[in-house]
Amino acid sequence: MSDDSRRISRRTAITTTAGAVGAALLARAGLAAQDTPAAAPSAPPDATKLPGLPTSAVSGRSPFVHPERTPTGVLSGPSFTPLQDLTGTITPSDLHFERHHGGAAVIDPQKWKLVIHGMVERPLTFDLEDLKRFPSVTRVHFIECAGNGRNAYRTPKPDMTPQQVDGLTSNTEWTGVPLSLLLREAGVKSKATWFLAEGGDAAVLSRSIPIAKGLDDALLVWGQNGEPLRVQNGYPVRLLLPGWEGNACVKWLRRLELIDQPNMSRDETSKYTDPLPGGKARQFSFEMDAKSIITSPVAPARLSKAGWWPVRGLAWSGRGRITRVEVSTDGGKSWADAELQGPVTPKAHARFQHMWNWDGKPALLLSRATDETGYVQPTRAAFQAARGIGTDFHFNYIRGWRVDRDGAVMFEGEA
């Protein structure tokens, strides 16, 4: 049983201690509080012959369902979203990928404040109530770590799952205030060309962002899928730069300084820059290129028999809407348009589906996304030629899944 479901079931048990009946019901359902590892989940033989669970404070997942991230226990590092376990396009908030640089900060909302200063007419401080009194907007956008896909590029292995290949992208309904509204209050001086965004975490993470993005679609968000941000996503407020690399979407935001040159902070020089052939490195490469990945069927699944199987996956672009996803089942010899399941919105995950009649022979499944700028997801060969085997970020080439004669599915990192 996952940590989350154990915690929730413990809470459920506490809320029902008044009734021994409730506890007995929980025990029968295999949901009783326990500190030892849970036995295999169980359910009543016939759920129509026994009362079900009483109401509870917070719903847990079914004891048969336990999607999990991949925590490592260190303060600075990633934890991946289980893409293969998700349906639709929204990432459940407790499964949004994590990447912290000094641990996930816990902030008291009563003490939180945001300072906007530097090249402004009126340096201003906002508390959380101030922020929420502005007219707000709600938008669906993905956040993807710029390093997503690095392991699959450098050291691909056949047993890699979508989570291990590309689990540093997540898609969320965010609620917040357009940054342009706050900048309007402060009065941006004409010489300001960038702003520094800084977090209130142990890394005091800081990134320089071009002012044009701040005045375009940048948001300061406090809402995540209908509730306040999770701690791991920057509670109480984070910066959201739709379509741009996750590191720049500073969490636990505390300060915005309007400036006339980039600060050249650690995460925009020594990291989050892209080495290129010819002894160069691309800097301030914020936009996430169009990309897609099949999330079913994938390793370690085995197709049980020949016949119709849905090939499903996710596609997204940091430059706008996904306009087309093609699927190949023969390693790229032929392509078919997949169904794009709407609504397809800009800078958000889109779900695609292609019905495939498997003939029981070996196959190589690929997906290829196109966005509204006409950009087409490249092959690995084209990617490697342009960026080099040693490049460090923005790994968006076509991913492959090999299906054996016996139906076993494996990641094909060289497709």
Added chain:
Amino acid sequence: MSATSRGIAWMLVGLGLTACGAERPGAPAGSTASGAASAGAPAVMPASFGLGRAASEAEIKAWDIDVNPTGATLPAGRGTWAAGQTLYAEKCAACHGAKGEGMPPVYPKLIGADPRDFSFADDFKKTKTIGNYWPYATTLYDYINRAMPLTQPGSLQPDEVYALVAYLLAENQVIGKDAVMDATSLPAVVMPGRDHFVPDDRSGGPGFK
């Protein structure tokens, strides 16, 4: 149309309003909305919502810790390789290794000259260090001061940060072991990686870069 006025126009359009005026950053016109507001959009857009309060100089100063390549905001203080060597052993070596070799992937390698030719795209095993990759020396001060050591961030005094910067630059053969790092000398250090960075030239559309 400037980026600023474009942005304000977007903001108003985004809220289902029609912009009128708003040409000068910092002094938006009193653009009470005209036209039909879309569902959920506010009916009026005052020149200012009057929210928030003036930020005090003290609260700005308490948080305004960043240092950019001009070094204009570097504090008084100084440090040398010798002082830094002691501090490094005490506060940094546990994670980054006695010789700055690091413990990848969590604790990066800090010291190493090779490759000096910036050929990182050729082989992911070529490790980026302060000496062969970091383009600005001021970034070292900014980052160590705000985020290091990992378990005691923000605990170092300016002299200590300068000393660690001097130690790391000297061990990376960027400066001599006798060099003193302070608010004047640090921004003047030219890093080996400095001229290898290029702006993002990707812009979508057909083709791949």
